[in-house]
Amino acid sequence: xxxxxxxxxxxxxxxxxxxxxxxxxxxxxxxxxxxxxxxxxxxxxxxxxxxxxxxxxxxxxxxxxxxxxxxxxxxxxxxxxxxxxxxxxxxxxxxxxxxxxxxxxxxxxxxxxxxxxxxxxxxxxxxxxxxxxxxxxxxxxxxxxxxxxxxxxxxxxxxxxxxxxxxxxxxxxxxxxxxxxxxxxxxxxxxxxxxxxxxxxxxxxxxxxxxxxxxxxxxxxxxxxxxxxxxxxxxxxxxxxxxxxxxxxxxxxxxxxxxxxxxxxxxxxxxxxxxxxxxxxxxxxxxxxxxxxxxxxxxxxxxxxxxxxxxxxxxxxxxxxxxxxxxxxxxxxxxxxxxxxxxxxxxxxxxxxxxxxxxxxxxxxxxxxxxxxxxxxxxxxxxxxxxxxxxxxxxxxxxxxxxxxxxxxxxxxxxxxxxxxxxxxxxxxxxxxxxxxxxxxxxxxxxxxxxxxxxxxxxxxxxxxxxxxxxxxxxxxxxxxxxxxxxxxxxxxxxxxxxxxxxxxxxxxxxxxxxxxxxxxxxxxxxxxxxxxxxxxxxxxxxxxxxxxxxxxxx
Amino acid sequence: xxxxxxxxxxxxxxxxxxxxxxxxxxxxxxxxxxxxxxxxxxxxxxxxxxxxxxxxxxxxxxxxxxxxxxxxxxxxxxxxxxxxxxxxxxxxxxxxxxxxxxxxxxxxxxxxxxxxxxxxxxxxxxxxxxxxxxxxxxxxxxxxxxxxxxxxxxxxxxxxxxxxxxxxxxxxxxxxxxxxxxxxxxxxx
Numbered sequence: 011x012x013x014x015x016x017x018x019x020x021x022x023x024x025x026x027x028x029x030x031x032x033x034x035x036x037x038x039x040x041x042x043x044x045x046x047x048x049x050x051x052x053x054x055x056x057x058x059x060x061x062x063x064x065x066x067x068x069x070x071x072x073x074x075x076x077x078x079x080x081x082x083x084x085x086x087x088x089x090x091x092x093x094x095x096x097x098x099x100x101x102x103x104x105x106x107x108x109x110x111x112x113x114x115x116x117x118x119x120x121x122x123x124x125x126x127x128x129x130x131x132x133x134x135x136x137x138x139x140x141x142x143x144x145x146x147x148x149x150x151x152x153x154x155x156x157x158x159x160x161x162x163x164x165x166x167x168x169x170x171x172x173x174x175x176x177x178x179x180x181x182x183x184x185x186x187x188x189x190x191x192x193x194x195x196x197x198x199x200x201x202x203x204x205x206x207x208x209x210x211x212x213x214x215x216x217x218x219x220x221x222x223x224x225x226x227x228x229x230x231x232x233x234x235x236x237x238x239x240x241x242x243x244x245x246x247x248x249x250x251x252x253x254x255x256x257x258x259x260x261x262x263x264x265x266x267x268x269x270x271x272x273x274x275x276x277x278x279x280x281x282x283x284x285x286x287x288x289x290x291x292x293x294x295x296x297x298x299x300x301x302x303x304x305x306x307x308x309x310x311x312x313x314x315x316x317x318x319x320x321x322x323x324x325x326x327x328x329x330x331x332x333x334x335x336x337x338x339x340x341x342x343x344x345x346x347x348x349x350x351x352x353x354x355x356x357x358x359x360x361x362x363x364x365x366x367x368x369x370x371x372x373x374x375x376x377x378x379x380x381x382x383x384x385x386x387x388x389x390x391x392x393x394x395x396x397x398x399x400x401x402x403x404x405x406x407x408x409x410x411x412x413x414x415x416x417x418x419x420x421x422x423x424x425x426x427x428x429x430x431x432x433x434x435x436x437x438x439x440x441x442x443x444x445x446x447x448x449x450x451x452x453x454x455x456x457x458x459x460x461x462x463x464x465x466x467x468x469x470x471x472x473x474x475x476x477x478x479x480x481x482x483x484x485x486x487x488x489x490x491x492x493x494x495x496x497x498x499x500x501x502x503x504x505x506x507x508x509x510x511x512x513x514x515x516x517x518x519x520x521x522x523x524x525x526x527x528x529x530x531x532x533x534x535x536x537x538x539x540x541x542x543x544x545x546x547x548x549x550x551x552x553x554x555x556x557x558x559x560x561x562x563x564x565x
Numbered sequence: 566x567x568x569x570x571x572x573x574x575x576x577x578x579x580x581x582x583x584x585x586x587x588x589x590x591x592x593x594x595x596x597x598x599x600x601x602x603x604x605x606x607x608x609x610x611x612x613x614x615x616x617x618x619x620x621x622x623x624x625x626x627x628x629x630x631x632x633x634x635x636x637x638x639x640x641x642x643x644x645x646x647x648x649x650x651x652x653x654x655x656x657x658x659x660x661x662x663x664x665x666x667x668x669x670x671x672x673x674x675x676x677x678x679x680x681x682x683x684x685x686x687x688x689x690x691x692x693x694x695x696x697x698x699x700x701x702x703x704x705x706x707x708x709x710x711x712x713x714x715x716x717x718x719x720x721x722x723x724x725x726x727x728x729x730x731x732x733x734x735x736x737x738x739x740x741x742x743x744x745x746x747x748x749x750x751x752x753x754x
Contacts, residue, residue: 062741111737114724118746120597124679136597147723287704295657344752
């Protein structure tokens, strides 16, 4: 079942299973250089030909992280580690393999399969580069060896910026705002940092209100909107004002990329526009619903009215909102229906969301796997050895959090969490976290630990809580027992020695919100109550450590 | 009356086939879009069927059913079939018929869009074309005065990947886009 939206927020089995998988993907070393190859679990197949690149798995995997962070705002270290691994790969050869190797025009223009050709305007088919063929090096642009500093290739730098924003969102850390190297043509290295990249995107876009070119030379609402979301979130995190260009572009798109018929209804929305060919790629008649859906998850946090208009157009054309009609996936790519579920949820179209989610549940093969079923993903009946990263991540976004879980990231990012009591140094993935948040009303932190492998239950473990107002005042109870195996590491940090298990801890932190840091000591007694001492002791932990040897991935 | 519609539908499908065969012979642009071996079948539940066999740069048109079409589109009635195919918004009409359960398909529905574009060579209603005027603000040449010009490293135009950068050639050949364009099988999504 989809993740619960009840309060207090919680990562359910599916969410934790997906987190477990992307943890493995991000933290397992693989070689993305020009002499290596990404691990097979990175999705380089979905949504051909435009998105069938491992780079898309990097940033789309990142989409779940800020939402998970909002669900467990007091436990973020795992999201930070995953985001860091994703961003780091984005600087490599394989992240820009298209821009760096698809040089000149495609010699196979007249050999595309029909499934590819439908993405090209009919009068250009057979003599035009397929979307996804970035065509670095063609006239009049010349060869541009830096994949980020380019006239085209917005879809790399725009989504890269978005991913770096997610890193900042979950970590509060400025690592990627300092200089780093990006791999370019012939393995040249180019120095960038996130602020410089944002300035580049903003300045270039300001000069080109139609939208920068995502490849050479196509303007895609999908990728321009993704880049706009990156600017919006960057502004949210840094208090800057870069996203005005995105607002202006949305106005431009409504004026020029929408075709309106005589009745005032949307006729079509450009899938992309080629200013040299003076052609907007659109789909005929009802199929246009797919083009309308493509950018909506990025448009929604910025312009709800426009998103609603396009969404309703898409649903009416595709018939997905009409229970009398069968759900037809004329294009078999689950990306579009998944996006429809997400937008339906965010807009509160509950009937459509329920209908489409039920369809996805039956047809997209959601499945747990691995020892103790600790992993989860959607397999889409592909028969492949790993769940599709891009599509599974989008499906997970549809299930996480409440109605506006996605939009809220871009509108109300909560930086205060970095000053609040924080759970850290959890022995993940041996021990998982389902809940972790600070209750300002009670001055407590709620922690729910989950031990997915029975072989790890009872094993000794230690975790820490940092950012405490006064570490010596902390009291912890778990299932009605006091936890006394606590070391005070410094004035603001404690270490808790316990054992791995499915367990709920209530930690009296004395933190009542940013305005009431002083209100701690006086309240402590009233929270601790008369709970008996927990049976976990230093001896029992030591005993457990001897009797429960580490197994599997915990080692 | 139903006999009339069956005859009309057969005629439309046969004339369409003839036109497609001629277009394939006469138009290089058409042939550039015929790149794979596959069969598209169109018919009706009241007994009309026609299929088109494509192979790279060629096609043939046949009365009756195909043994294993890659796409089979079947209307409830012949009347609906010929009226739909001749409609200026045939794709929309086909989808409405599918949604109303007055038509059905088996196989790869994406081929409908591809096939329909080929039929525009025969029935030139609603062909796509280049706009006379570019949209405002079109960026069609590098701007040396751009605020970001100094951040763009620009080298002379290149027509192909540097032949001396051997690892890049190896890696490029692993890309899904390259493999599909060269005729290897690929998943539909």
